Amino acid sequence: MTCFPVPGFQYTNGQLHAEGVALADIAASVGTPTYVYTTAGLTAAWQAYEDAFAGQDVTICYALKANSNLAVIRTLAKLGAGGDVVSVGEMRRALAAGTPADKIVFSGVGKTRDELVAALQAGIHQINVESLPELDALSAVAVELGLTAPVAIRINPDVDAETHGKINTGRKEDKFGIDFAHAGEAYARAMALPGIDPVGIAVHIGSQLLKTTPFRKAFDKLAGLVRDLKAHGVPLSRIDLGGGLGVPYKHEDSAPDYHAYAKAIAETVGDLGCHVTLEPGRSLVAAAGLLLTRTIFVKDGLHRRFLIVDAAMNDLIRPAMYEAWHTIVPVAQPAADAVLADADIVGPVCETGDTFARLRPMPPVAPGELLAFLTAGAYGAAMSSTYNSRPLVAEVLVTGDRFDVVRRRPSFEDSLAFEAMPDWLSP
Numbered sequence: 001m002t003c004f005p006v007p008g009f010q011y012t013n014g015q016l017h018a019e020g021v022a023l024a025d026i027a028a029s030v031g032t033p034t035y036v037y038t039t040a041g042l043t044a045a046w047q048a049y050e051d052a053f054a055g056q057d058v059t060i061c062y063a064l065k066a067n068s069n070l071a072v073i074r075t076l077a078k079l080g081a082g083g084d085v086v087s088v089g090e091m092r093r094a095l096a097a098g099t100p101a102d103k104i105v106f107s108g109v110g111k112t113r114d115e116l117v118a119a120l121q122a123g124i125h126q127i128n129v130e131s132l133p134e135l136d137a138l139s140a141v142a143v144e145l146g147l148t149a150p151v152a153i154r155i156n157p158d159v160d161a162e163t164h165g166k167i168n169t170g171r172k173e174d175k176f177g178i179d180f181a182h183a184g185e186a187y188a189r190a191m192a193l194p195g196i197d198p199v200g201i202a203v204h205i206g207s208q209l210l211k212t213t214p215f216r217k218a219f220d221k222l223a224g225l226v227r228d229l230k231a232h233g234v235p236l237s238r239i240d241l242g243g244g245l246g247v248p249y250k251h252e253d254s255a256p257d258y259h260a261y262a263k264a265i266a267e268t269v270g271d272l273g274c275h276v277t278l279e280p281g282r283s284l285v286a287a288a289g290l291l292l293t294r295t296i297f298v299k300d301g302l303h304r305r306f307l308i309v310d311a312a313m314n315d316l317i318r319p320a321m322y323e324a325w326h327t328i329v330p331v332a333q334p335a336a337d338a339v340l341a342d343a344d345i346v347g348p349v350c351e352t353g354d355t356f357a358r359l360r361p362m363p364p365v366a367p368g369e370l371l372a373f374l375t376a377g378a379y380g381a382a383m384s385s386t387y388n389s390r391p392l393v394a395e396v397l398v399t400g401d402r403f404d405v406v407r408r409r410p411s412f413e414d415s416l417a418f419e420a421m422p423d424w425l426s427p
Contacts, residue, residue: 007038007044008038008039008041008398009041009290009372009374011333014332014333015331015332015333016329016333016372018036018038018398019038019040019398019400019401020398020400020401021398021401021402021403023331023370023372024331024370026292026396026398026403027292027370030394030405030409031394031409032310032370033291033292033293033294033309033311033312033394034292034393034394034395034396034409035292035376035377035380035393035394035395035396036290036291036395036396036398037069037071037289037377037395037397037398037406038288038289038398039075039398039399040288040399041287041377042075042076042079042284042285042288043075045283045284045285046060046076046079046081046284048258048283049258049278049280049283049284050080051258051259052258052261053262053278056262056266056270056276057275058265058275058276058277059082059103059275059276059277059278060080060081060082060277060278060279060280061082061083061084061104061277061278062076062077062081062082062084062280062284063084063243063279063280063281063282064083064084064085064086064090064093064094064281065084065086065090065281065379065382066281066282066284066285066377066378066382067285067289067379067380067381067382068090068093068382069382069397069406069407070093070096070097071097071395071397071404071406072285072397072406073094073098073099074097074098075397076284077097077098081099081103081284082099082100082103082104082105082125082277083104083105084104084105084243084279084281085104085105085106085107086107086108087115088112088114088115088118088119091106091115091122091124095122101122101125102124102125103125104122104124104125105124105125105126105128105152105240105277105279106119106124106126106127107128107130107154107202107204107279109130109131109134111134113141116137116138116141116149117141117145120141120142120145120149121145121147125150126150126151126152126199126200126238126277127149127151128151128152128202129151129152129153129154129190130153130154130177130178131178132178132185132186132189135153135186135189135190135196136193138151138195138196139193139194139195140195141195142194142196143194143195147195148196149196149197150199150200151190151196151197151198151200152199152200152202152240153178153183153190153198153200153201153202154177154178154202154203154204154240155177155178155179155180155183155201155222155225156177156178156179156203157180157205157217157221157222177202177203177204180221180225183201183225183229187232187234191233191234199235199236199237199238200238200239200240200274201222201226201229201236201240202239202240202242203218203219203222203240203241203242204240204241204243204244204279205218205242205244206244207243207246207281208244208246208282209244209246210246210253210254210255210256211256212256212260212264215241215244215264215265216267216268219241219269220268222239222241222268223269223272226239226269226272226274227272236272236274237274238274238275238276238277239272239275239276239277240279241265241269241276241278241279242278243278243279243280243281243282245258245261245280245282245283246283247283247286247287247375247378248375249324249325249327249375250325250327256283265278281378282378282379285377285378286375286376286378287374287375287377288377289377289378289380290372290373290374290375290376290377291311291315291316291326291372291376291380292372293310293370293371293373294309294310294368294370294371295307295310295365295366295367295368295370295371296308296309296310296348296367297367298365298366298367304342304343304344304359305344306343306344306345306346307344307345307346307365307371308346308347308348309345309346309356309371310347311347311356311373311393312347312348312349312354312387312388312390313347313349313353313354313387314385314387314388314390314393315380315384315390315393316356316373316376316384317379317383317384317385318380318383319356319357320351320353320354321383325357326356326357326373326374326376327374327375328357328362328371328372328374329371329372329374330362330363330365330369330370330371330372331369331370331371331372332370334363334364335363338363338364340362341361341364342360342361342362343357343359343360343362344358344359344360345357349387349388349390350388381393381395386415389415391409391410391411391412391414391415392407392409392410394407394409395407
């Protein structure tokens with residue numbers, strides 16, 4: 001029996017539903033591949049943070065990089081979320097979706113001058129500075145605009161998050177933040193520069209953490225540094241602890257303990273007199289979304305059985321990029337005694353890397369049948385592309401027995417409209 005990770009997805013009368021809507025009806029109306037998100041799933045994920053941090057001086061800013069759909073951002077903003085952005089495009093999306101400017105944090109290692117200008121003019125809550133050159137550039141922009149930049153300096157604590165190497169961000173060899181040993185120098189410069197108000201300190205050690213031990217180690221180091229900086233006159237009033245809490249992609253994975261996470265924060269930085277900002281992304285949206293796809297062919301070879309689906313690596317890059325696992329289930333509920341057989345589930349892109357699962361035990365699946373890739377609401381549509389000249393994947397949001405297309409699938413003509421033919425190539 002399939003156990004769905006959050007409220008919102010369930011089998012009803014033999015068909016997989018998103019809340020009160022049959023996925024087969026969405027496929028018939030919108031086509032496939034399509035991402036489907038549920039309001040109930042987003043709300044449940046948000047409530048888990050609300051419950052864990054009740055009574056703590058904490059602001060939760062949703063990390064838009066996980067899923068930057070306007071309707072998803074608006075849903076979370078209405079629940080009370082701020083926004084963590086890493087580009088001016090994400091900042092504009094957050095503002096357009098109704099996220100208050102004074103609850104937006106701008107992170108990232110390579111902000112351009114234009115992005116710094118836009119952030120200051122928007123009056124956002126905080127800019128997380130990740131290098132001394134960025135600090136100098138921000139000072140120059142702030143002076144030019146006659147504004148003061150509220151700054152948190154991101155410190156690299158050299159703590160291994162014990163996660164996938166491509167999403168491990170707090171080791172000394174990673175590109176993020178200022179070396180722990182150089183923190184004092186960075187804050188001395190920040191306090192001396194015009195237009196800079198060093199109100200906070202930031203850290204983020206990585207993504208998809210399922211245990212609190214690495215968090216606690218990093219936060220302990222940060223707490224000692226905060227005490228030292230305050231003793232030397234740095235007026236820190238904010239601590240930005242980033243995000244990183246993971247989700248169970250496999251049934252055997254243990255779900256992270258939100259209350260243990262909150263306890264780790266309270267016990268490490270809770271007595272510093274600083275307001276805490278958290279920036280979860282994946283844990284707010286992953287389980288609230290799935291990728292709906294249709295089987296094109298079933299190919300039985302001498303050594304493998306292949307289920308060839310109409311979704312591809314351009315629609316969901318995580319398996320190709322991170323060797324990521326997604327549970328894959330038929331939309332039509334299999335019989336309880338269905339015989340499972342191994343299959344490779346693959347897309348139509350002309351690369352062997354366009355493979356979602358290898359030797360996955362699956363019930364009988366016929367051409368034309370719908371499949372759902374679970375826990376796909378994070379880093380799915382946000383990382384999608386038009387590789388192989390395939391249109392961008394569509395997105396749907398469900399609430400109750402209603403659904404709406406929140407990103408339409410572009411037509412071929414839409415795609416061509418972004419390009420132009422030089423006059424010297426005209427016939």
